[in-house]
Amino acid sequence: MSLSKFCITSLFFLCSFTFLTQPPEALANKKEGLPGRRVGAGTRGECTTLASTEKTATKQKKMLMPLIPEDILSKTVSSNPTLYWYVPETNVKRAEFRVVDQRDKPLYTAIVPLSGKAGIVSYKIPANVASRILRPNQEYEWMFSLLCDRNDPSGNPFVRGILQRVPSQTNLTKQLQNAQPSDRSRIYAQAGIWQEAITEVVQQRCARPNDNALYSQWVQLLRSVSLEQYSNEPITGACSAS
Numbered sequence: 001m002s003l004s005k006f007c008i009t010s011l012f013f014l015c016s017f018t019f020l021t022q023p024p025e026a027l028a029n030k031k032e033g034l035p036g037r038r039v040g041a042g043t044r045g046e047c048t049t050l051a052s053t054e055k056t057a058t059k060q061k062k063m064l065m066p067l068i069p070e071d072i073l074s075k076t077v078s079s080n081p082t083l084y085w086y087v088p089e090t091n092v093k094r095a096e097f098r099v100v101d102q103r104d105k106p107l108y109t110a111i112v113p114l115s116g117k118a119g120i121v122s123y124k125i126p127a128n129v130a131s132r133i134l135r136p137n138q139e140y141e142w143m144f145s146l147l148c149d150r151n152d153p154s155g156n157p158f159v160r161g162i163l164q165r166v167p168s169q170t171n172l173t174k175q176l177q178n179a180q181p182s183d184r185s186r187i188y189a190q191a192g193i194w195q196e197a198i199t200e201v202v203q204q205r206c207a208r209p210n211d212n213a214l215y216s217q218w219v220q221l222l223r224s225v226s227l228e229q230y231s232n233e234p235i236t237g238a239c240s241a242s
Contacts, residue, residue, distance in 0.1 A: 062088055062229070064146065066159045067120070069194055069225045073139070074161060076195035077168040080130040082122050084198060084238055085144055085159065086230045089118040094147045097123050099133055099140050099163075107133040107140070114146075119234035122202070134165045163195070185217060189224065197221060206239035 067084040068074045087095070095112040112123050123144075125134070134140060145158035172191050179187055181204060188197035201221055205214050219231040 062086060062118070062233075064088060064144075064157050064159055065227070065230065066144065066161050067198060067222070067225075067227060067230070068161045072161045073164060074194040075164050075166050075192055076134075077166060077172075077193055078130075078196060078199075079134070079165075080125045080127040081134075081163070081165075081195040082124040082199050082202075083142070083144075083161075083163070083195065084120055084122045084202070086233055087114060087119065087121050087146070087237075090114065090116055090146060092116070092146045092148050095121075096143075096145050096147055098143045098145075099125075100143075101140060102138075104141075111147075112144075115237055117234070117237070119236065120202075120230070120238045122238035122240075130165075134163070136165050136167055139164045166193070182213070182217070185221060189221060194225075202235060202238055205235055209235075 065086040066072070067086065083097075093114050093116065095114055097110045097112050098106065099108040100106050108125070108129055110123065112121065114121065140163050141160060142163055143158050143160045145153075145156045147153075148156050169191070172187070172193070175187050176184060181200075185197050185200035185204075188194075188200060198221060201214065201218050205211070205218055208214055215231075219228055222228045222231045
């Protein structure tokens with residue numbers, strides 16, 4: 001074999017080996033058209049007191065987590081939707097909610113008060129704000145961060161998602177008009193409208209916290225997006241904004 005052929009052959013096998021040994025995740029992340037994957041954020045230092053006592057040390061620590069589908073894209077038909085997150089026990093009393101457009105231009109920022117207790121919290125985008133920043137069929141990225149360190153905000157734990165406002169279809173509107181309150185969440189979920197699906201069941205659970213049927217519906221909804229481990233967390237922090 002000539003030297004030139006040997007070099008070409010060696011280069012081919014080297015490139016093939018490099019490609020085949022990439023982990024599946026690295027290849028999957030190169031797909032176009034996918035907004036991303038849901039990722040939780042751990043808390044440390046000033047951000048958390050979890051595991052500070054013998055009682056809490058035995059608990060499995062849960063991360064800051066957005067209650068959204070796994071591909072982080074959630075749809076809404078509301079002019080001012082409500083978003084939800086699980087926040088672990090923390091010393092921090094405030095979180096920041098921020099919305100940016102597809103060019104990362106800041107559109108809206110709000111402060112969300114925190115109780116410090118572990119549980120589900122929510123934020124309802126004001127109607128006058130949403131009408132300006134949530135244009136139909138456009139995708140908007142949001143970020144929710146715990147304001148732990150003002151001197152070094154880059155270390156603040158945060159989670160992100162993509163919100164898309166879509167027009168309500170005629171058949172969806174008709175189904176909702178004839179539906180029982182307990183069926184509304186399921187109808188929204190089947191239509192792929194996540195934000196209203198979760199808001200409907202949260203509102204009903206806030207009104208009837210001891211209703212076992214509503215709790216089962218809550219578990220089923222969270223299980224559909226692989227978040228069932230958060231189904232037992234308190235939702236009282238989400239009731240005022242829903």
